[in-house]
Amino acid sequence: VEQPALDGAAPPTTLAPARAEPPRTLGFDERTLRARVAQDEELLSDVVRVFIEDCPVRLAAIEAAVDSRDPNAVRTAAHALKGAAGNLSAMGLFEAARTLERIGAESRVEDIDGAWRALAAEAARVLDDLKQFEASRTAPAGEATCAR
């Protein structure tokens, strides 16, 4: 049974909609990311912004490599995204990139498409979460924040 949305009473505590759906985990781990930037809020913003800019470029490179069916190009392009995802504590994306990198390294051409689809979906999720996270951090005080 769908419950009515909370009528702006309290700020949401997760990025999940304010309905009775189970809160999903974020595409990145905010706690380890904050630790990696030593709680530097400005650096956190910079890193998130750079990733949001850079990730689509990396994804386009991976897609081009996937289309070319060149396992070595797939391996290289996937590797480039893996490092960024890892340092952003987006471990789901890190694993997806690692899987695709390994498939490229092992020249398992038949597995490329499936792994690419999984990676693209995970990347879209991470990017959505990061954009929402960044918007909530830059929002004026009193508005909803992205607490975990």
Place this chain on the structure above:
Amino acid sequence: MRALIADDDRTTTTMLARTLDRWGFEVSVAHDGGAAWEALASPTPPALAIVDWIMPGADGPELCRRLREDPTRAPVYVILLTARTSRRDVVAGLDAGADDYLTKPFDHDELRARVQVGRRVVALQQRLSERVAELQDVLSNMKQLRGLLPICAYCKRIRTDHDYWEQVEHYITDHSDAQFSHGICPHCYEAVKKEFGQS
């Protein structure tokens, strides 16, 4: 102290550059192997470099090998950044000439500790090379005794480079830091006594 961050991933370079900047380094960034080599091979290279294993242009181990090929090159402390964690990969990286390695995603405290080790090693190397330069300076100014001295078999004077026969103690004083105190040995004492007419 100057540091180079070399990685084709902008998220990583942003993170590392700002972190090292906060620790007091003067940071430069390269996004491919070619630009990294340009910085590393310059006459005034950075003292410390964090270099990604896989980069377009030249990879991290290749840059390490090139750096170590020429022993006269100014030393750079290289930390290899890698997602590879197998023992074989670590050994290969160190064999190529890396001083240390750091795995991606990196841990902030581990980065600080490893950079601190690098800073200490660089400071030690600098002190050592300063000391060597001082010693070379001292050596070049030091008075030296020549290996083969032409000496008169009778009066024991030594012939100088300018064909001048010099008392042995003058020669040694001029060519070393040795100094003489003058006395009379028992053998000469009797002769001296006679010379001065004493009994």
